[in-house]
Amino acid sequence: MHSKRGWLKQSLGKRLNAIHSINAWILLLLTITGIVLSIGAIRGDLGGFRVTLKQLHIYLGVVSILLIVLYAPMLRKHWHQIRDKRSRRANLVFVLALLFGWSASGVILWQFRYLPPAWNNTALLIHDLLTWVGVPYALYHAISRSRWLKRQQRLDQAAAAARPPAQQAAATPAASVPAAAQPEPAAATDAAAARSAAQAVIAALKASPITRASFLRLAAGLLLVIAVGPAFYRWVKGAFDTGGNTAAEIAALDGNRMLPPPAPLPDSAAVIGGGAQGNFRIYTVTEIPAFASDTWQFAVSGLVDHPSVWSWEQFLNLKRTVQVSDFHCVTGWSVYKCTWEGIPLKELLAAAGVQPSAKYVKFYSGDKVYTDALSLDQAEMDDVMVAVLLDGKPIPQKLGGPVRLIVPKMYAYKSVKWLQGIELIDKEHIGYWEARGYRNDAWVWVEQEPV
Structure with missing residues (x-):
């Protein structure tokens, strides 16, 4: 009871951070155990340990569901807290959809003996699809929000703030200057004014390169797409191809x-x-x-x-x-x-x-x-x-x-x-x-x- 009161007395931010941290570790363990269980070639090598690993995967899934239940009373306040941050709201909706989808399909697969086979087949398809999408997204999310990358972002901001005033002025597009401070439009024949305006645009482009943090996020995303993309394509083709080619492909290598x-x-x-x-x-x-x-x-x-x-x-x-x-x-x-x-x-x-x-x-x-x-x-x-x-x-x-x-x-x-x-x-x-x-x-x- 005392620990429950202590939990409720903590600030929303601390409770959210605790749930986020635990959920990240649970997701990592679920990913590792799920991948091992899905590799058909090592089923024999795992032997009886495979059954133990499957039970561990189920228990981890139950803990993940309990974390969702624990988070539910905080959802409304959390949503209100990020009302002005569209990207964070979109991330929250996507993550909750992943967690609910994983949980529902996982429970069906867990209780497969008490449900019609068609339910299990659909649940496995959904579970696999969410894994293909969710795990790379979680990896990208972890990389893009890592402390090291945030440090790079702070360094970029500090470097921008330390720029000489002349460079900062050159980096400001002409459109951002208040209308009252701008001179009257030059005549079409005023070549000097036109040249000056063009030079200002070029100077602004030169002074605004992509930041290191943005580049690293982009690189991480591209590497994940390159690493996961081909395997994901093969899975989608195998899961949704109903043309009967699968059995023929197997027989071709007989x-x-x-x-x-x-x-x-x-x-x-x-x-x-x-x-x-x-x-x-x-x-x-x-x-x-x-x-x-x-x-x-x-x-x-x-x-x-x-x-x-x-x-x-x-x-x-x-x-x-x-x-x-x-x-x-x-x-x-x-x-x-x-x-x-x-x-x-x-x-x-x-x-x-x-x-x-x-x-x-x-x-x-x-x-x-x-x-x-x-x-x-x-x-x-x-x-x-x-x-x-x-x-x-x-x-x-x-x-x-x-x-x-x-x-x-x-x-x-x-x-x-x-x-x-x-x-x-x-x-x-x-x-x-x-x-x-x-x-x-x-x-x-x-x-x-x-x-």
Whole structure:
């Protein structure tokens, strides 16, 4: 209570400075943790620490929201205090918009399990967009208002004040001289007067170079644009391009050599879904493996009556079906209406002859690191598929091809990439991300979970 009274007794300026300082440090930490979390290539290296880092990012976000709540009672007085400073008012509006946008989208991403996937997808887009805009702006704001730059500005002002009176008079435009002190306009034929006026303008221009502080602000802004601009352009193109080029670009760099390629069924070739209009983010916990058809194999083993091993050509001869389903990542993004073609998992299990003692289905990735599992009931859902084509084309290497698991009702960490092995087991298996803090039952939306 005493500390609360002490806070309220402080002047508005001191309270604003305290909030501004704390918020700056929080924003810095949020930026660092957010960037680390967004780098898909290091997800595997971070391991379980990634979950801890994500929680830290959330806690920092909550603190940022509390700072907004703390500032709210001071907003009216602060706004009145800067009523004659348009640039500071514009800065305040922009910063508050950033903070409210970050906070609202962050809360949605935090509570993703209780909200529809479309909300999460929109929130992630907004969160990323505000980060691309807000972080460079915050850096520029910090540089332009730094103590060192303010010192340069004071030096510029002191130098201007120390100029000889004659130079100061020359630096004053003729238009600023009071009308009563100006001589009557010279006649058009008065060449001497015209020459004198022209010389005064040139002298004023010579005496008004750009200040060091202004130059440093301009240089800082240009450097930020050069550093961030190209990456921001690529992000905007990837986020808003709905022409279906993203999957094609991924496939163009494919490292797999699987021959012959699978021939799509008519429904798959026609792409009856809209997956080609979406954009996938590339995540992996290992180096992305490459496969060749002459060495690739697929096995079903464990507690089954008929263990089996297929080569690539044998695997392509298995009966396939086509389904359209959404693809949801636990980080908040989705790709809607993907057309998948493959073998329903329940048909593979039925052909293998599941023994009564089997309770779980374990999946092995061809990267020889990643594993996951489903209960037998979950594995026998109608839309769980061992997929070989996406939108009528072979699944690209970076998207988990040549074969991957698809579990549409669960987040994609259950949909094991580079799938090569299925094992029926009698005890629960904790998968790669579940061992690092993720939920074992990864239902996309809590309201959709089976009762």
